[in-house]
Amino acid sequence: MINVILADDQKIVREGIKMILSLDEGINILGEAENGKQLLILLEKALPDVILMDVRMPIMDGVVATKIIKEKYADVKVIILTTFSEDEYIFKAIKNGADGYILKDAGSDYIIKAIKTAYDGTMFLDPGVALKIVTAFNSLTSENHSSNKVYNQKYKLDALTPREIDVAKLIAQGKNNKYICEILFLRLGTVKNYVTKILEKLELNSRTELAVFISKCQI
Structure with missing residues (x-):
């Protein structure tokens, strides 16, 4: 229920x-x-x-x-x-x-x-909401393309371990923690810890922000 x-x-x-x-x-x-x-x-x-x-x-x-x-x-x-x-x-x-x-x-x-x-x-x-998010993010990236913004995004990814990148990619695909556990053979508590660390390292606040971030970095 x-x-x-x-x-x-x-x-x-x-x-x-x-x-x-x-x-x-x-x-x-x-x-x-x-x-x-x-x-x-x-x-x-x-x-x-x-x-x-x-x-x-x-x-x-x-x-x-x-x-x-x-x-x-x-x-x-x-x-x-x-x-x-x-x-x-x-x-x-x-x-x-x-x-x-x-x-x-x-x-x-x-x-x-x-x-x-x-x-x-x-x-x-x-x-409709997803389209607005992507459009706004694309616009922001375009305006700052000549600046250090894109570089900084790529640089932040270097702070992630290979396993954290695997988890981040799956989150970007909309997968939940249970699915991630099964596909990567991890415990639920371990996945939750990975998610927390990933958000901290990339200075993001939610899984949605992470999904958009990964999408723009094209990893």
Whole structure:
């Protein structure tokens, strides 16, 4: 059973999502919140597997809430609900460690798939959101191509061991820790340690940032 908490300031949105999730017997609605602050209070009483959270909320938005949640409850998966035009929020949420990004108008099957994918430890990006991320990164790289930015990215990779590079490549392919364990014959705790070290060495904050980084370095 996957325990889920919904966080959205619009009651009608929460009711709609609850109706969608009720269609799957493997998902349980553990609670709901109207903003990030209320969500954090709720987490002190009930810890879910996955949080489905609106990026724009009063008092405390989804970006700030994601940062705090990931610092305090690293194993809780956070899926951001966004609209196609909220670029700034999307990029900030990525840096804060969100595990998935889906558009608010996504279909019921898509929302359920996103929750199950994040729960399994794999990043879930709506194609539209993924395109924005790659486009923005390509633009940034192009603007700085003549500078030391690309060189610095390649230089950072030299700090990784061969095994860490193997793990990084698999993460960039969207593979979860369980899959990485099986393919590289490693223990789960070992893979988690590798992921932590890789992010530290490359000065990144999330698996999503790592995936984009590896993609641009073309290793």
